[in-house]
Amino acid sequence: MQKQYLLAPGPTPVPPRVLQAMALPIVHHRAPAYKEIFAEVREGLKYLFQTSQEVLVFASSGTGAMEGTIVNLFSPGDKVIAVRGGKFGERWSDLGKIYGLNVIDLDVEWGQAVKSADIAAILEREGDVKAVLMQASETSTGVMHPVKEVADLLRGKDDTILVVDAITGVGVFPLPMDEWGLDVVVTGSQKALMLPPGLAFAAVSDKAWKFNERSTLPRYYFDFAKELKNAQKGQNAYTPAVSLIVGLREVLRMVKEETLEGVHARHARLADAMRAGVEALGLELFAPDAPSNAVTAVRAPAGIDGQDVVKVLRGRGVTIAGGQDHVKGKIFRLAHLGYAGDFDVLTGLAALEMALNELGYDLAGRSGVRAAQELLK
Amino acid sequence: MQKQYLLAPGPTPVPPRVLQAMALPIVHHRAPAYKEIFAEVREGLKYLFQTSQEVLVFASSGTGAMEGTIVNLFSPGDKVIAVRGGKFGERWSDLGKIYGLNVIDLDVEWGQAVKSADIAAILEREGDVKAVLMQASETSTGVMHPVKEVADLLRGKDDTILVVDAITGVGVFPLPMDEWGLDVVVTGSQKALMLPPGLAFAAVSDKAWKFNERSTLPRYYFDFAKELKNAQKGQNAYTPAVSLIVGLREVLRMVKEETLEGVHARHARLADAMRAGVEALGLELFAPDAPSNAVTAVRAPAGIDGQDVVKVLRGRGVTIAGGQDHVKGKIFRLAHLGYAGDFDVLTGLAALEMALNELGYDLAGRSGVRAAQELLK
Numbered sequence: 001m002q003k004q005y006l007l008a009p010g011p012t013p014v015p016p017r018v019l020q021a022m023a024l025p026i027v028h029h030r031a032p033a034y035k036e037i038f039a040e041v042r043e044g045l046k047y048l049f050q051t052s053q054e055v056l057v058f059a060s061s062g063t064g065a066m067e068g069t070i071v072n073l074f075s076p077g078d079k080v081i082a083v084r085g086g087k088f089g090e091r092w093s094d095l096g097k098i099y100g101l102n103v104i105d106l107d108v109e110w111g112q113a114v115k116s117a118d119i120a121a122i123l124e125r126e127g128d129v130k131a132v133l134m135q136a137s138e139t140s141t142g143v144m145h146p147v148k149e150v151a152d153l154l155r156g157k158d159d160t161i162l163v164v165d166a167i168t169g170v171g172v173f174p175l176p177m178d179e180w181g182l183d184v185v186v187t188g189s190q191k192a193l194m195l196p197p198g199l200a201f202a203a204v205s206d207k208a209w210k211f212n213e214r215s216t217l218p219r220y221y222f223d224f225a226k227e228l229k230n231a232q233k234g235q236n237a238y239t240p241a242v243s244l245i246v247g248l249r250e251v252l253r254m255v256k257e258e259t260l261e262g263v264h265a266r267h268a269r270l271a272d273a274m275r276a277g278v279e280a281l282g283l284e285l286f287a288p289d290a291p292s293n294a295v296t297a298v299r300a301p302a303g304i305d306g307q308d309v310v311k312v313l314r315g316r317g318v319t320i321a322g323g324q325d326h327v328k329g330k331i332f333r334l335a336h337l338g339y340a341g342d343f344d345v346l347t348g349l350a351a352l353e354m355a356l357n358e359l360g361y362d363l364a365g366r367s368g369v370r371a372a373q374e375l376l377k
Numbered sequence: 378m379q380k381q382y383l384l385a386p387g388p389t390p391v392p393p394r395v396l397q398a399m400a401l402p403i404v405h406h407r408a409p410a411y412k413e414i415f416a417e418v419r420e421g422l423k424y425l426f427q428t429s430q431e432v433l434v435f436a437s438s439g440t441g442a443m444e445g446t447i448v449n450l451f452s453p454g455d456k457v458i459a460v461r462g463g464k465f466g467e468r469w470s471d472l473g474k475i476y477g478l479n480v481i482d483l484d485v486e487w488g489q490a491v492k493s494a495d496i497a498a499i500l501e502r503e504g505d506v507k508a509v510l511m512q513a514s515e516t517s518t519g520v521m522h523p524v525k526e527v528a529d530l531l532r533g534k535d536d537t538i539l540v541v542d543a544i545t546g547v548g549v550f551p552l553p554m555d556e557w558g559l560d561v562v563v564t565g566s567q568k569a570l571m572l573p574p575g576l577a578f579a580a581v582s583d584k585a586w587k588f589n590e591r592s593t594l595p596r597y598y599f600d601f602a603k604e605l606k607n608a609q610k611g612q613n614a615y616t617p618a619v620s621l622i623v624g625l626r627e628v629l630r631m632v633k634e635e636t637l638e639g640v641h642a643r644h645a646r647l648a649d650a651m652r653a654g655v656e657a658l659g660l661e662l663f664a665p666d667a668p669s670n671a672v673t674a675v676r677a678p679a680g681i682d683g684q685d686v687v688k689v690l691r692g693r694g695v696t697i698a699g700g701q702d703h704v705k706g707k708i709f710r711l712a713h714l715g716y717a718g719d720f721d722v723l724t725g726l727a728a729l730e731m732a733l734n735e736l737g738y739d740l741a742g743r744s745g746v747r748a749a750q751e752l753l754k
Contacts, residue, residue: 004402006402006403010616011403011405012403014620019400019402020400022400023396023397023400024396025381026383026388026390026391026567026573027388028385028388029574030385030698031691031696032691059437060437060598061615061616061617063615063616064598064615067598095597098595100595188616190403190619197617197618198436198620218477220471220472221440221444222598239387239439239440239567240574241574241575241621242388243391244573314409
């Protein structure tokens with residue numbers, strides 16, 4: 001028996017009471033019992049997203065809701081800016097191009113946050129940009145992008161919307177959709193929502209719904225207007241992932257109990273401790289200037305392959321994530337989002353110390369655990 | 378406490394050992410432990426579909442795999458025949474039209490099976506038909522369409538493929554993909570596969586993969602070629618619905634234990650008993666000539682609204698399905714697929730007798746239960 005510890009940036013651990021809720025016998029999705037569950041879920045999602053809009057729910061991974069955003073709100077030829085500072089930024093760019101949008105790639109060095117001034121410059125230069133597509137938290141690099149600054153740039157511009165992939169943002173740090181004026185917020189179930197993968201969410205502002213009326217791209221399964229119409233009647237357009245919805249109700253109850261402020265504060269506390277621990281080990285953060293509270297990306301120290309760190313940890317029962325694409329081997333990523341507490345951070349740091357030691361890194365008496373403990377007192 | 382009995386044609390009940398498997402802590406989808414699970418699932422799916430092709434798995438409802446079939450295999454203007462004999466046949470037609478295909482609707486009276494001669498006549502007349510899109514089992518009417526006859530029509534025609542929505546067909550009655558020469562077979566998790574909703578499946582023949590090479594429609598989340606490439610490496614293109622995949626492994630083990638022949642025989646036995654019971658009550662089957670072994674559709678007797686039958690049964694804790702669209706109120710549907718046994722059929726019939734009695738139907742001493750018991754001896 002080797003006990004397993006999941007510290008990857010999604011899927012994340014599922015709390016026992018949620019596992020238990022999902023293990024209950026199946027409810028039929030057209031039965032009144034389901035309507036009650038879904039009504040509670042709809043309310044809980046509005047609180048989570050801090051919006052009065054309906055939060056649409058799809059049976060898919062988060063990518064489905066990203067694709068849905070493109071095919072529901074835009075038309076071929078529409079000019080959009082894609083903030084491309086990591087693997088998920090590239091996904092916005094790819095999706096836009098596949099559907100014939102005129103994508104202006106704003107390339108940002110991996111590990112850096114986008115500068116809102118650079119977006120402002122493109123908006124100024126181009127004039128007719130329909131949307132800015134960005135991540136709130138770029139999971140591949142551990143960066144938090146300045147969503148509020150970009151939202152402020154677009155405030156009052158009726159012809160430009162802000163589309164935010166907040167897959168590792170919602171439920172991690174503040175992204176109050178209505179207050180900040182975010183037009184589309186997308187997330188998935190398997191991150192801060194502490195559920196198995198299989199649900200995607202999208203909330204759409206009044207401004208963005210007007211884009212939906214003009215969009216000419218074909219769509220069917222990810223049809224936002226059809227889903228909205230059904231949600232307002234308390235149901236789903238297609239058979240929903242019932243067991244995940246039942247689990248989601250439980251998660252949203254937990255969020256309400258902890259309060260959204262509490263959830264954000266816990267993530268900030270854990271992220272601060274993880275970063276302090278990592279730096280105390282003499283390691284460099286990959287995104288020191290704008291780190292996301294969802295996941296800490298760390299540069300592999302000289303002479304050590306980041307993938308080896310991942311492998312050694314796996315051998316000890318601890319799952320973290322490596323780098324992707326051109327930073328593969330150069331970084332590794334420790335997550336602290338969702339169903340995470342103080343001792344998960346300490347476990348991650350303790351395991352990391354042991355792995356680095358095994359790989360020949362000289363710890364020189366340094367302790368990441370101790371540094372983190374100081375912050376978790 | 379009112380005990381609940383789920384006799385609707387999906388979602389269907391989930392066996393306890395599957396619920397238990399899904400309640401286990403989350404496995405990371407890029408970890409070796411997941412690869413092992415997915416490898417077993419891939420083999421089990423090939424057995425279930427009776428194919429040597431890869432069976433692609435998507436986190437979505439079955440509709441997602443139907444849409445995927447359209448956008449991966451066809452191009453705008455392609456001429457296809459949609460067998461439109463129920464709500465799901467209409468879905469093929471709608472999907473084709475939304476994506477700009479030239480859809481020839483072959484309308485079939487609800488409750489009837491399509492005549493393969495009618496398909497042959499259109500193929501003859503039109504010459505350049507790229508595909509026949511049909512259901513194996515039309516869930517909305519309880520009809521089984523003659524898939525093998527249609528497959529025989531298309532045998533040897535390199536330019537025409539047979540696309541089968543087998544969402545309530547796979548795991549219910551024989552549909553050996555390779556032996557019959559079916560080109561695309563689609564199913565979902567929440568029917569005979571005894572899982573919660575949230576997974577869709579599609580298997581594609583060599584002939585149909587050639588269509589994929591020529592197709593010009595844009596796609597991303599439901600990209601068959603990308604999913605195939607990933608599956609062959611033992612993984613998924615996007616984050617899979619891990620807990621459902623773990624449940625699926627358990628289901629596929631159950632199918633292997635019972636054998637596919639055993640699974641089909643059980644469904645035939647239950648369906649025969651249900652039909653005999655319904656007819657013994659003096660009721661008419663909605664699809665007497667070609668009934669599906671997944672679900673029995675019954676005409677509401679004169680003077681009784683089918684929706685009232687559904688409501689009265691629900692009041693007793695028994696969930697069945699009503700009619701949809703223009704047969705709403707005219708029929709009701711009792712399912713016997715997936716995790717179903719003799720006493721589910723008897724429960725359905727006993728509850729139906731009580732509901733009909735309550736609604737003023739004169740049973741005149743007739744017993745559906747007794748008639749079914751005779752067949753279940």
